[in-house]
Amino acid sequence: MELRKGLEDIAIKETSITYIDGDLGRLYYRGYSIYDLASFSNFEEVSYLIWYGKLPTQRELADLKSHLAEERNVSEEISTFVSKVAKTANPMDILRTAVSMMGLEDRREEGLVTKAIKITAKIPTIISLIQRTRRDQKFIEPDPSLSHAENFLYMINGEKPDLNFSKTMDVALMLHMDHEMNASTMACLVVASTLSDIYSSVVAGISALKGPLHGGANSEALKQFMEVESPDQVEKYVLNKLSTGHRLMGFGHRIYKTMDPRAKILKDYAREVTEGKPTERLYKVAEKIEEIGIKILGKRGIYPNVDFYSGLVFFSLGFDTDLFPTIFASARVVGWTAHVDEYLLDNKLIRPKAIYVGDLGKKYIPIDERQ
Numbered sequence: 001m002e003l004r005k006g007l008e009d010i011a012i013k014e015t016s017i018t019y020i021d022g023d024l025g026r027l028y029y030r031g032y033s034i035y036d037l038a039s040f041s042n043f044e045e046v047s048y049l050i051w052y053g054k055l056p057t058q059r060e061l062a063d064l065k066s067h068l069a070e071e072r073n074v075s076e077e078i079s080t081f082v083s084k085v086a087k088t089a090n091p092m093d094i095l096r097t098a099v100s101m102m103g104l105e106d107r108r109e110e111g112l113v114t115k116a117i118k119i120t121a122k123i124p125t126i127i128s129l130i131q132r133t134r135r136d137q138k139f140i141e142p143d144p145s146l147s148h149a150e151n152f153l154y155m156i157n158g159e160k161p162d163l164n165f166s167k168t169m170d171v172a173l174m175l176h177m178d179h180e181m182n183a184s185t186m187a188c189l190v191v192a193s194t195l196s197d198i199y200s201s202v203v204a205g206i207s208a209l210k211g212p213l214h215g216g217a218n219s220e221a222l223k224q225f226m227e228v229e230s231p232d233q234v235e236k237y238v239l240n241k242l243s244t245g246h247r248l249m250g251f252g253h254r255i256y257k258t259m260d261p262r263a264k265i266l267k268d269y270a271r272e273v274t275e276g277k278p279t280e281r282l283y284k285v286a287e288k289i290e291e292i293g294i295k296i297l298g299k300r301g302i303y304p305n306v307d308f309y310s311g312l313v314f315f316s317l318g319f320d321t322d323l324f325p326t327i328f329a330s331a332r333v334v335g336w337t338a339h340v341d342e343y344l345l346d347n348k349l350i351r352p353k354a355i356y357v358g359d360l361g362k363k364y365i366p367i368d369e370r371q
């Protein structure tokens, strides 16, 4: 039996959701280039595309928008729980528990995508509850007249975003929506393949996304930019980091061996949202880390990934640093649920093997005779 650590280069399903060309740095959702979607589309339209496999008509889009708007409120119990732990707990742990509570509360028999819409609609409300409670700010009720991205920013900042901010948020969310068989999507599928429920799958996805090798890298990447005073300090900083056995966060990818196209798009938005602001210093440091990082690691196929510039974008839009992985989850929930839906069309229990390397036939020694 062949050992494939990390399931590298193993396909576990066929999909028509996402295609990645890791050598050329290309990404497509349902056949549409990520560049076109980022330029012309929005969160709701791409969610529809990922869940239903086609771009919506006006009517279908309007229905999805109103469905999402109707489902944004969370129960009194969830809101009390989140407010109680917001100042002390890790935001991903809070989100994981809140989604688990949603599962307890939702006893309805209904389609998987209907449940997915409910979860997707509520996650921004939970995230804003966390941030505003921590800052001792009053909770902002969701506004059904706003788009998903606009409402998200409104509930965080307490004011309606301008066009630049809402477009930036829409793009950031679209870019995070799906990425084929990444670790968190795989975690969702393992749960789903036992015929468990969609809330349990999403809880598994959030748990896997939390780690710094996956969705947790966006906060870590921004922390790096904050640790360096100016671009002329970058080379020393990067060399020191790498020579002491640390990884450059927001660099490297299992599939991309060139720059992640999402990082290219986010870089432009990061430049725009920081221009002329105090955060411009962070952008300049980030750009220099990108340059030096590629100089050192590029020959090994290690380049910036989606998490490199996303944190700087989220920070500039008003989010606290440790909330970034929850924003990632708020978009990735669309991909997680679409992959579960697709997998269940032809379900097969996920149960790989391990190669046993221990002893066999050992003699059992009673406890009072053991040394």
Ligand SMILES: CC(=O)SCCNC(=O)CCNC(=O)[C@H](O)C(C)(C)COP(=O)(O)OP(=O)(O)OC[C@H]1O[C@@H](n2cnc3c(N)ncnc32)[C@H](O)[C@@H]1OP(=O)(O)O
Pocket (backbone or CB within 6 Å): 006, 212, 213, 214, 215, 217, 242, 246, 247, 248, 249, 250, 251, 252, 253, 254, 255, 297, 302, 305, 306, 307
């Ligand atoms: C949304 C996302 O999940 S995108 C990824 C977000 N994660 C990060 O940015 C964290 C930093 N990056 C990494 O840790 C890795 O690149 C991963 C985990 C993302 C992918 O790595 P894998 O394909 O599993 O490769 P693996 O971890 O085995 O690394 C291969 C080699 O490249 C090196 N390497 C990989 N990434 C980096 C990095 N960011 N900085 C320095 N060295 C790196 C490893 O040290 C290893 O070197 P070695 O062969 O000398 O031991």
Ligand SMILES: O=C([O-])CC(=O)C(=O)O
Pocket (backbone or CB within 6 Å): 178, 179, 180, 181, 182, 183, 253, 254, 255, 305, 306
């Ligand atoms: O594909 C991966 O392994 C990680 C990633 O970039 C993502 O989940 O967006």
